[in-house]
Amino acid sequence: MPGEGFLDISIIAPRIQGPRGADRGFIAGRSGAGKSFLAKRLLASYGISESVPKEFRGNLVILDANDTFNYPAEERYETVDEFRLNKKIRAVSYVPKPDQYAAEKWNELWRKLFYFNGPLMVYADETRAMEGVFGNRSFDDGNFFIAYLTRGRAKGKAAILGAQRPVRIPRDIIGQAEWYYVFDLPLKDDRQTMAGTIGELGIANEQNGQPIYRRIDDMNALGRFEFWFKGPDTPIPIKMMVVK
Numbered sequence: 001m002p003g004e005g006f007l008d009i010s011i012i013a014p015r016i017q018g019p020r021g022a023d024r025g026f027i028a029g030r031s032g033a034g035k036s037f038l039a040k041r042l043l044a045s046y047g048i049s050e051s052v053p054k055e056f057r058g059n060l061v062i063l064d065a066n067d068t069f070n071y072p073a074e075e076r077y078e079t080v081d082e083f084r085l086n087k088k089i090r091a092v093s094y095v096p097k098p099d100q101y102a103a104e105k106w107n108e109l110w111r112k113l114f115y116f117n118g119p120l121m122v123y124a125d126e127t128r129a130m131e132g133v134f135g136n137r138s139f140d141d142g143n144f145f146i147a148y149l150t151r152g153r154a155k156g157k158a159a160i161l162g163a164q165r166p167v168r169i170p171r172d173i174i175g176q177a178e179w180y181y182v183f184d185l186p187l188k189d190d191r192q193t194m195a196g197t198i199g200e201l202g203i204a205n206e207q208n209g210q211p212i213y214r215r216i217d218d219m220n221a222l223g224r225f226e227f228w229f230k231g232p233d234t235p236i237p238i239k240m241m242v243v244k
């Protein structure tokens with residue numbers, strides 16, 4: 001298949017600093033599809049040391065609302081008041097206590113991320129946990145989740161957002177991404193949401209040098225741990241898999 005062979009994972013990792021400004025990635029798939037496994041591989045591309053290429057240089061923030069991602073971060077915070085970023089600490093995780101789920105708390109967190117004085121990659125393991133700050137929800141001094149995703153691009157504020165049910169995430173949030181990773185989605189409305197975003201057809205295979213296309217919303221097009229990948233320079237999604 002076209003994505004077969006060995007490639008450095010950073011080739012498919014969103015850039016923190018680059019020609020487009022900071023990138024956004026979106027990972028969709030049912031529970032157990034392989035989203036977190038892929039995310040951990042992608043996150044290995046980023047770091048704060050001088051040896052990391054500039055495109056991948058920045059601090060890492062893991063938003064792990066369900067406490068299932070288990071990233072070996074150097075600091076772990078459970079309330080937004082305690083949450084702190086330090087340029088010298090590569091990765092911090094935020095695993096909010098139940099009383100931190102209020103929309104105002106999420107907005108406060110995104111305010112801290114937006115105003116951090118340096119490049120950042122924020123990974124949200126389940127974006128839906130933050131639905132309080134979706135869409136047109138307005139706050140006295142602004143919606144900082146939306147600000148991060150829009151104005152943050154020019155400030156080195158990158159993000160990778162994960163979702164089990166993309167249909168539950170507003171299309172204008174999904175549409176912010178230029179890097180997509182779409183795993184198996186058992187429900188048709190989810191597959192249609194992604195087909196409507198990355199295109200109806202993907203390249204699943206190759207035969208005698210000719211691409212074999214499959215429909216993105218075809219439930220049987222992907223095998224275990226396979227995903228449709230589309231990057232900023234990929235005109236048509238390509239089927240891929242990360243080898244363990």
Ligand SMILES: Nc1ncnc2c1ncn2[C@@H]1O[C@H](COP(=O)(O)OP(=O)(O)OP(=O)(O)O)[C@@H](O)[C@H]1O
Pocket residue numbers: 029030031032033034035036037038068164225241242243244
């Ligand atoms: N490419 C792969 N090769 C081998 N094993 C994999 C691969 N991707 C995922 N797995 C394994 O499959 C299991 C489920 O994967 P993962 O935790 O990434 O799912 P998920 O999509 O994040 O699910 P959830 O939505 O429930 O968090 C894990 O044990 C993981 O190690």
Ligand SMILES: [Mg+2]
Pocket residue numbers: 035036037068069125
């Ligand atoms: Mg997961």
